[in-house]
Amino acid sequence: MGEGGLMTRRRAVELMTAVTEGGRLMAEVTGGLLAELSPAERARAQRLATEALRWAQRSDRVLGPYLRNRPEDPILNILRLAVFELFEAGEAPHGVVNDAVSLAKGPKSGLVNAVLRNVLRAHLDWTALPVPSVPKWLRKRLVAAWGKEAVAAMEAVFAAQTPLDLTVKEDAEGWAKRLDGELLPTGSVRLAKAGQVSALEGFDGGAWWVQDAAAAIPARVLDPQPGERVLDLCAAPGGKTMQMAGAGATVTALDISPARMERLAENLARTGLSAECVTADVFEWSPPAPFDAILLDAPCSATGTLRRHPDLGYAKSDEGIAGLVALQDRMIDRALGWLKPGGRLVYCTCSLLPEEGEERAAAMASRHPDLVFVTPDASGLDPAWRIPLGLRIRPDHWAGRGGIDGFFVTMVQKPA
Missing domain, CATH: 1.10.940.10 (NusB-like)
Known part of the structure; x- marks a missing residue:
């Protein structure tokens, strides 16, 4: 070699x-x-x-x-x-x-x-030889939540070669053909084998960006409209910011990490999209005016991304989950205070753990009984994902398509 x-x-x-x-x-x-x-x-x-x-x-x-x-x-x-x-x-x-x-x-x-x-x-x-299993600390939690059969199916997905998903600014069907990919039901383009991403047609021109199909769903559920003022919390590296800016919304992108915000700015420049970029702590910053809609992709264990990031199994443990759960609740309450009457909030995490998803939605409902949970309505949503308080996406749900990241998504509306 x-x-x-x-x-x-x-x-x-x-x-x-x-x-x-x-x-x-x-x-x-x-x-x-x-x-x-x-x-x-x-x-x-x-x-x-x-x-x-x-x-x-x-x-x-x-x-x-x-x-x-x-x-x-x-x-x-x-x-x-x-x-x-x-x-x-x-x-x-x-x-x-x-x-x-x-x-x-x-x-x-x-x-x-x-x-x-x-x-x-x-x-x-x-x-x-046996398919690699998820780390013991995580497997125990997943089996308790979803059962042994589902976890075994997830492990089979984690062991398979991971395809590359793209979110396209416009003409997703055309780009799927040009890149010899598949147009997924949710609107993402999937490439079985991509190689060097920056060498693909359309990268330099900013026609698309890399974003797992599951990660693209929260912004589709929020459905920002042209002219709406929208906040993307924990925005970097900017996939959801670009989705919402591409839909015509006036987007404010906020993240605490200067390095990650620099990457977000680079992605916006490459794709020719614009957003107000704010590097700040969510608990120290306040907006000048309330928003029509807010997307909160909260910090979490990221256990839903193991198929793309097997290093998570070595670098993480369950020690910090209680702290993350407390942080998620605080961020939800902070974001709700920045919504206009009648405004909507999408809360999501790339986690397979119910305590970072379903349980946070239930706790939000308990703390804010006036909120209205809105049934997610976006094209291509798999019926298997629907649960009472939103969407639960598991990697094994799309096992036959090459898998998908684990995600929880819920949307609430503030009373008018």
Whole structure:
């Protein structure tokens, strides 16, 4: 694969180790670790790290018989990456093993060489091994909420190759054809294999942006109208802001992170859309006037995005969930105070945990009995998603289509 391939694999291993050893989310470290790579190499390194982590459980089963002791994370991740490339990605063994040995360096290179050659000699049936399971702390909660059968179906979706979803400014059907993709019932365009996103037709011209089909639904449910004043809370990186601006609304986008707001501004510039960008703490900022509609995509465990972000399973635990739940309630109450009479609020989280979704809606109803819960009405909504207080979207609901992120969405209207 050459020196360029070796460097890409080195950076992929470093990304994996930042997650497994450092407890960091991959998005937090990608910019620094991959800065020197070309766009194509960056995309490949990120894909290798993501997929190797997705299959790490199965790789560990393969490696176990040939390891007397668990090696330190950098060496273990070299082995995990190699096993993924050999058996799941189907790369040529010679190049994979040679690069793995080169990455190990020093005395550990002999261990890596011996283990991988033993693995190759075993002629194992990779596909017969169990599908990777979600982390124990999360699996217990999911089984309690949805049952073992549903969780097993989600795990099968998490193990599959994740397609890429796009939200298109206009002519979604035409762009689906141009990019050889599928127009989903909800209006998103799905690409089975995308490669380097920035190299796709329409990226430079801002014709579309990357946004999972589930993440595009809250703004469709809110249904902002031309001329309405709309607030996007926790807005970065801006997918929902761009949806609402594209619908003709006057959008204020608020987020506490300067770095994430910079990315939102870049996305707006690329797509030629406009919004008022505010970098502030939601509990310290106040709007000059109330809004017609507010979209609150609240901070959450992000457990619904495991199919796209397997690093979550290594970098997160359930320790912070109680704090997130309290924060979600405070943000809901804060947002409701900024609505005009008759205004509407969409609350959503990319979580599979009822305490961050259904239970927050029930608590909102208890605290604000005058609110009216509005039945979500947007094109392409799957009947399986509908629940009494909104929408519950699970990855297994679209298993046959390549999955979808887990989301909870509810909409309420303030009394007129």
